[in-house]
Amino acid sequence: MIDYKTIGMGERTVNWLVYTCLVGLIPVIARLALWAVSRSDVEPLAISDLVAFGLVLHSANINEVSRLKVADPRWTSVQNGLSIIFLILYGLILFTTILPSDKLDSSALLKSTIGMAVVSFLLSLTVLHRIWSEEG
Amino acid sequence: MTGLSIFALIERALPAASIIAVALGSAGAAWSYIHTRKRYYEEFKKRRHRDS
Numbered sequence: 001m002i003d004y005k006t007i008g009m010g011e012r013t014v015n016w017l018v019y020t021c022l023v024g025l026i027p028v029i030a031r032l033a034l035w036a037v038s039r040s041d042v043e044p045l046a047i048s049d050l051v052a053f054g055l056v057l058h059s060a061n062i063n064e065v066s067r068l069k070v071a072d073p074r075w076t077s078v079q080n081g082l083s084i085i086f087l088i089l090y091g092l093i094l095f096t097t098i099l100p101s102d103k104l105d106s107s108a109l110l111k112s113t114i115g116m117a118v119v120s121f122l123l124s125l126t127v128l129h130r131i132w133s134e135e136g
Numbered sequence: 137m138t139g140l141s142i143f144a145l146i147e148r149a150l151p152a153a154s155i156i157a158v159a160l161g162s163a164g165a166a167w168s169y170i171h172t173r174k175r176y177y178e179e180f181k182k183r184r185h186r187d188s
Binding site: 072075078079082085086089092093095096099101103104105108109112113115116119120122123125126127129130133 | 143144146147150151153154155157158160161162164165167168169171172173175176
């Protein structure tokens, strides 16, 4: 039996890794797997998959921030504000993928979405870091 | 027609908005990490002061 406290991982961290991070990455993993085994023109990464990952992370962030027992109001406002900005942007990016346009450089948009997904992951890690600190 | 012009506006603003979001998000993550470390260190100092 793994003792998560000894390795510095609480139950909430494991839950976050499995139910939020891993579930959010299912479209990305599925597409990567299909790209690896398929002979057809499947892209390894798609904007919609990364947007889904980002949406899952930020909605989980808002939930975890609201559940923190000893919350600093300033820190809470910053985290919630950033999550809202990212959620709106992800929605707009998804909007442009539904109605594709010649004027938009799709590879540049993919790169910026990858950047946003990485930053979303980092923001989630800072929320987890706060949870680790509060729970001891 | 209004819908199409809103879409054109979004298209123009999106690349810059993504870059700004990445910069803001990175700054926010760094601030959050430093803030948590500072707060945790102050709590640790208070506890040590109480115990000694």
